[in-house]
Amino acid sequence: MANLFFTVSLLGNLKDTCMKPQYFYQLLGLVLLLTVHSVKGQNFQKAPTSKKSVNKIIEWVQMPANTEAKKGFEYEFRKDGQLKGYHKDKANNARFFYDAKNRIIKGEKIEEAVESTTTYSYKAGLTTELTHFPGVGYIKILHYLNDKNRVKEEKAYTKNEPGDAKGVWGKDWTTNYRIVYNYNALDSLFGEMYYASTDKNGALKTTSKTIHSFDPKTRKKMKTEYADASGKPYLMDEYQYEKGLLKKIRHKDLKSGRVSTTEYKYKEEQLNQVIEIDGPKKNIRVFKDGRMIRLRGYKDDQLIKIVDYQYVFF
Numbered sequence: 001m002a003n004l005f006f007t008v009s010l011l012g013n014l015k016d017t018c019m020k021p022q023y024f025y026q027l028l029g030l031v032l033l034l035t036v037h038s039v040k041g042q043n044f045q046k047a048p049t050s051k052k053s054v055n056k057i058i059e060w061v062q063m064p065a066n067t068e069a070k071k072g073f074e075y076e077f078r079k080d081g082q083l084k085g086y087h088k089d090k091a092n093n094a095r096f097f098y099d100a101k102n103r104i105i106k107g108e109k110i111e112e113a114v115e116s117t118t119t120y121s122y123k124a125g126l127t128t129e130l131t132h133f134p135g136v137g138y139i140k141i142l143h144y145l146n147d148k149n150r151v152k153e154e155k156a157y158t159k160n161e162p163g164d165a166k167g168v169w170g171k172d173w174t175t176n177y178r179i180v181y182n183y184n185a186l187d188s189l190f191g192e193m194y195y196a197s198t199d200k201n202g203a204l205k206t207t208s209k210t211i212h213s214f215d216p217k218t219r220k221k222m223k224t225e226y227a228d229a230s231g232k233p234y235l236m237d238e239y240q241y242e243k244g245l246l247k248k249i250r251h252k253d254l255k256s257g258r259v260s261t262t263e264y265k266y267k268e269e270q271l272n273q274v275i276e277i278d279g280p281k282k283n284i285r286v287f288k289d290g291r292m293i294r295l296r297g298y299k300d301d302q303l304i305k306i307v308d309y310q311y312v313f314f
Contacts, residue, residue: 047077048291054081056312065163065296065303072307079314091167092105135159139176148187178204188221205229245269277299 013161047054059072073092076084080102085095094109107118118131127143137160144153156176160167169176173199191210195204206229213223218241226235234255240248249262260278264271274285282298297305 029122030192045083047081047083051289052313054311058310058312059187060308060310062306062308063304065306069306069308091284125146133160137164137167140173146183150183150187150189152181152183154181175204186214186219188212188219220246234238243269245278 007201047057056075056077057075059074060069061072062069062110073086073088075086078084078098082095082098082102082104083096085093087093090110091113092111096104096108097106099105103120103122105120107116107120109116109118114133116131116133118129121128121130125145127145128138129141129143131139131141133139137158140157142155143151144155146152155178158169158175158176159173160169160171162171164171177197178195180193180195181189182193184190192210193206194208194210195206196207208229208230209227211225211227212221213225214220215222220241221239224237224238225233227233234253236252238250238252239246240250245266246264248264249263251260252258258279260276263273263275263277265273265275266304269285270290273287274283276283276285279282280300284296284298285292286294286296291309291311293309295305295307295309296303297307
């Protein structure tokens with residue numbers, strides 16, 4: 001699935017171009033639901049790799065900064081690092097279940113009081129996700145795999161609860177979007193084509209495309225361009241490296257000219273800080289022994305938020 005940054009940009013591009021308002025908001029609703037049902041926690045999809053196996057990670061949040069810390073999300077992991085679940089309160093929690101092959105088979109989530117249950121099934125070359133939102137309907141996502149077990153195509157279908165003819169989607173399964181992934185000879189993802197439904201019949205139209213460029217010698221990603229259906233880029237990411245390590249990503253909105261950056265700092269070749277700057281906002285993530293231990297959030301150079309991460313080991 002496209003990452004959230006790209007998805008929001010894609011929606012903005014759709015709204016500005018081809019999509020009728022009612023169908024744009026249907027797709028927007030789907031995207032918001034998809035960010036809810038994706039199999040991950042708020043910050044941790046798997047336990048950080050370290051010499052010790054992580055059992056739990058607990059957030060302690062100071063907001064405003066330098067006030068009494070309050071408990072945020074608590075993440076629980078299996079010994080193999082898989083996320084068992086997380087909990088903040090009755091309106092925000094999740095549990096995940098796995099089979100004997102360590103594959104996710106079920107996820108039960110409540111996000112901002114929105115409940116969902118996702119089941120996963122596996123066949124040769126195909127992984128299927130089926131998510132049910134009680135009182136709303138179903139989302140079915142098919143992930144088609146190539147001979148190297150990488151996703152080559154993704155299709156999403158939606159339908160209302162049985163008997164609900166006035167819901168957002170429709171009484172029968174309708175195609176909502178399709179993504180095609182292309183790989184080069186080095187097995188690096190170099191292109192993605194996005195198609196979305198722009199009418200009530202679920203007909204798909206090309207809405208966007210993404211092109212990744214790599215250095216032929218180092219095989220490292222150098223640039224990513226996000227383009228509209230005509231091929232005109234509207235967002236661009238540029239990657240900079242130093243001594244073989246990723247140093248900075250420069251994100252540029254080609255329409256407005258706005259630039260944001262993500263900078264990576266290392267200590268003895270180990271990640272030490274990630275600094276994200278977007279206009280007046282800045283986040284600094286601090287790492288130690290491969291684990292994120294603190295987040296500091298700023299606005300107009302004023303420290304407004306601190307999150308400390310407590311680790312409990314097996």
